[in-house]
Amino acid sequence: MVICLILCGLVNAGVIKPSSAQPRDRTVTYAQGSPSSRPSSSGSTQNQQQPTDSASSDSSDSTGIIGYRYDSCGQYRQYINEIKAMHDKYHAMPAAQINEYVKALPNAQSAIDSWLKALDHMLEATSYGDARRSMNRNDATTYYTAKLADLHQLEYDFKIHKLYNISIQTHTTATGSYFEIVLTQDDSHHAPSPQQLDSIEQQIASFQGQTGQDGTYLQSGEQMLSIAGLHADYDFQSMGNYCPSTQADRYAFAAFCEGKADTIFVNTGHEAYPYVVRSTQYLDELRHEIAHYLVYSRCETSVPPLHVENEGMTNSYAVMYLGANRDTLNSTGASFPEYAMNAQTDQAAASAHAGTCVVD
Secondary structure (H helix, E strand, O other), rough: EEEEEOOOOOEEEEEEOOOOOOOOOOEEEEEEOOOOOOOOOOOOOOOOOOOOOOHOOEOOOOOOOOOEEHHHOOHHHHHHHHHHHHHHHHHHHOHHHHHHHOOOOOHHHHHHHHHHHHHHHHHHHHHHHHHOOOOOOHHHHHHHHHHHHHHHHHHHHOOOOEEEEEEEEEEEEEEEEEEEEEEEEEOOOOOOHHHHHHHHHHHHOOOOOOOOOOOOOOOHHHHHHHHHOEEEEEEHHHHHHHOOOOOOOOOOEEEEEEHHHHEEOOOOOOOOHHHHHOOHHHHHHHHHHHHOOOOHHOOOOOOOOOOOOHHHHHHHHHHHHOOOOHHHHHHHOOOHHHHOHHHHHHHHHHHHHHHOOOOO
C-alpha cells in the first residue's frame, strides 16, 4: 500500500502595470510493529493493540525471544497518541483553517484530501504495535524519541506544502515484525546556511549597479543575481517547463519558480521592459525575486503561511534585507493590492527572515 502526496512547485512573480492602464531525496521513517489483528479499511482503531507493562520486563513470548518489546516504552505510547491526535485534529479542522496552509497551491483541495488520507493510513498502521525486542531497554526509547521528532517534522512539512511521498511498508527482523511509514521528500534545493544567507543579503543590500555600454542595467542585474547563486533566464515562457501549473501573466515582469530555484525568469515581452531595464527600478524588481528565493531558502517554501499577502511580504523582505526602494516597490501596490506593504507584511518578513515560517 502506497499513499503519495505530491505538491507542485510554486511560482512567484513581480508585476508591473502597463502604462496604458517553483533531485536529492531525504527519507524519514515512521515505524510501527507486527499485527495482532489486521486494521479495517475504514481506519478504525477498535482493534488497536495495547502493549502491556509486563512486556517491558526481560521475558520471552511464544517465540522464545527474550528482551524488551519496543511497543512497551513510554515514547512508543506517546508516538501512537500523537498520531491519533494529529489525525483527529486535521479531520476536525474547519476548511478555512486547513486551507490556509495550502491556499497558494494550484491543487489545494487535492493536497488537503491527500493529507487527510495519509493520516487515515497512518492511524490504521498504529494497530500493529512493534513486536521487536532488544536486551537494551533504551533502544526502543531512543528509537521512538527520534520518531516523535520525525512526526513533528512531517506535520511542519505539510504546513509549508513541501513535496513528499508517503508509503506504508512492512519489515521483519529476527526479533519481530513492524510496519514503517516512510516519507520521501524532494529536497533538490540545497539551501545555503542561515549565515551564508545573511552574507548574501548584506552584499545585495550594498550592491551599487550601473548602466552598461548598452545603457541598461541588465549586466548589473546579472552580477547582483550571481551574488545569490542565481542567474537570469530571458525566455519567460520556458518557466512552464519547471512549474507547469503556471500560466504566463502579461503583467508579470519577472518571476521565481520553485521548480527551477536557481533561476529568475525575466519577461522581455513585457511592454515596460525596454524602459525598466534602463532604470534602477530593474534592480529593485530583481531584488523582489531574490527575496522569493531567500524566503524559500529559509522556510523551504516561498509562500510561508504567515497570514498576510505573500507578495506584499516579499516586497517588505526586499526592502528590509536587500536594499530595495520602498517607494519603488510600493508603487506596484497601487494597481495590484497584493503587492502593497504595511506593518503586517514587514512583521511577516521579519518572521520569515528569522526562520519562523508557520503561524497557526
